[in-house]
Amino acid sequence: MLEIQAARGPAHEAKASPFQPGKATRVPETPTPRTAGRASRLFRARGVLGLLPALLLLTGCIADAGPEPTLxxxxxxxxxxxxxxxxxxxxxxxxxxxxxxxxxxxxxxxxxxxxxxxxxxxxxxxxxxxxxxxxxxxxxxxxxxxxxxxxxxxxxxxxxxxxxxxxxxxxxxxxxxxxxxxxxxxxxxxxxxxxxxxxxxxxxxxxxxxxxxxxxxxxxxxxxxxxxxxLGAPMSRAAGMVAPVWIIDPQEGTDIAGGSVKITGRSTVPGGKLRWQILRTAGNGDKTPYLTGETTAGTDAAQSGVFTLALSLSSGSYELRVSQTDGGTGEEPNADTRNFNVS
Incomplete structure (x- = not known):
């Protein structure tokens, strides 16, 4: 069980909301709340050996994931x-x-x-x-x-x-x-x-x-x-740590010019089906489902798992929700959300 005692306030839980599959359509009103939880602090230390020197080199490249760490x-x-x-x-x-x-x-x-x-x-x-x-x-x-x-x-x-x-x-x-x-x-x-x-x-x-x-x-x-x-031994990125679905753009709280809004994100399942939903946020914070649809994560090696949407949105405040699909059961696992504004 994952536990963290909050010292700085609550961190938000991932949210779930029903999606309407198929082409982009307007859907009935359903408010969507956000919840929260945050992390906290307390420590214990051990240290016994000497300084490890290293030389900084400038070599232009792409990151590569190595084997899992030996912690x-x-x-x-x-x-x-x-x-x-x-x-x-x-x-x-x-x-x-x-x-x-x-x-x-x-x-x-x-x-x-x-x-x-x-x-x-x-x-x-x-x-x-x-x-x-x-x-x-x-x-x-x-x-x-x-x-x-x-x-x-x-x-x-x-x-x-x-x-x-x-x-x-x-x-x-x-x-x-x-x-x-x-x-x-x-x-x-x-x-x-x-x-x-x-x-x-x-x-x-x-x-x-x-x-x-x-x-x-x-x-x-x-x-x-x-x-x-x-700590002390060299560590690599561990598979399984990164979120199964995450929205890259827009970032939280971004202001976007009106017209065509480009949305990008990534799934850890190349070629996997994804459901997306746009909710419009009222001045009192209520969220109304506005558009919904489906897309497919990319399979190209250079863009593995990447998905892109281009939506025409009028001025206002919105929440984007993207999730994986679950074999036609109606579930939307591993949803990620993002709030943004269109001017």
């Missing part, structure tokens, strides 16, 4: 995150010209917890990996459905070796949260995904090699993160 969990939970998590593939970031930092957060869906990504504006004083991790540990997600167990650290530094090992050296106050073993696994993978995404999108890693992340705490190895996960 150990004191509680006996498999630190690859396989406990209670369905097997899914992890989307890979590519080099981009934008200065926005890719940051992963934790969100709940259908009783489970997955990683979701946002692109954030960050200061440029630090290298791309450091500033992405600092945003992950210090900022709040744009989407209120997401949360993070991490705390803002006193010290944070990163480097990349010639063997594509990202070394993160962070102070122990970053782990000041009281979480169970399964949430600790997700928090550590949140760091791994964010570090590798930042290195990939900024062109700092070599896609021809396995990409791994080693975490030091106050320059020492063998720290036990969140009192459950022993």
């Amino acid at each position: 150990t969990a004191n509680s006996g939970t498999d630190a690859t995150g396989s406990a209670g998590v369905p097997s899914t593939s992890a989307p890979l970031e590519t080099t981009q010209s934008s200065n926005k930092a890719p940051v992963y957060w934790i969100g709940r869906s259908d009783g489970n917890a997955f990683l979701y990504r946002e692109f954030r504006d960050v200061p440029e004083q630090e290298n791309p990996v450091t500033r992405a991790l600092r945003a992950m540990m210090s900022d709040k997600p744009l989407d209120p459905d997401f949360f993070t167990p991490w705390q803002s650290p006193t010290k944070l530094a990163t480097s990349i070796s010639g063997k594509n090992v990202i070394t993160v050296d962070v102070s122990e106050d970053a782990f000041n949260s009281n979480v169970d073993a399964e949430m600790a696994v997700r928090a550590v993978q949140q760091l791994v995904f964010t570090a590798t995404a930042a290195a990939a999108s900024s062109g700092l890693i070599d896609s021809g090699q396995q990409i791994q992340v080693r975490v030091l705490v106050d320059s020492h190895t063998d720290y036990v993160a969140f009192d459950h996960i022993q």
Whole structure:
């Protein structure tokens, strides 16, 4: 069971809403509420060995997912995150010209917890990996459905070796949260995904090699993160951590010019059927179903699982909901939602 004691307020649960399959049609009114829950803090540290140096190299590339990490969990939970998590593939970031930092957060869906990504504006004083991790540990997600167990650290530094090992050296106050073993696994993978995404999108890693992340705490190895996960060994992205469905654009709270609104997202099931719904948000917060339809996730290797919608929307506030389908049973598992405005 995933548990996290809230210290900063509630983090939102993933929401479910009925969809009308078929072509885009207007549907009857059904208000849709949002719920919430947030993460909290308390720590325990261990550190015994010496500093691990690494050299930062600039090599333009695409991120690659390596084998599952070789962590150990004191509680006996498999630190690859396989406990209670369905097997899914992890989307890979590519080099981009934008200065926005890719940051992963934790969100709940259908009783489970997955990683979701946002692109954030960050200061440029630090290298791309450091500033992405600092945003992950210090900022709040744009989407209120997401949360993070991490705390803002006193010290944070990163480097990349010639063997594509990202070394993160962070102070122990970053782990000041009281979480169970399964949430600790997700928090550590949140760091791994964010570090590798930042290195990939900024062109700092070599896609021809396995990409791994080693975490030091106050320059020492063998720290036990969140009192459950022993750090120090190189870790890779773990399949099954990334959300089965996630909306990429628009981001939460985005203002979009009227006319054709482009929506993009990703599913971990290439070629899988997806249901989508647009709800219009009234001034009092009530949500009215507006449009609904179905789409199919891409199967092309370069765009595996990607889906795109182009919708004509008048000015107003909207909520987008996208979910997988469940074999004609009427269920909409693993829904992701996003609120945005059209001017």
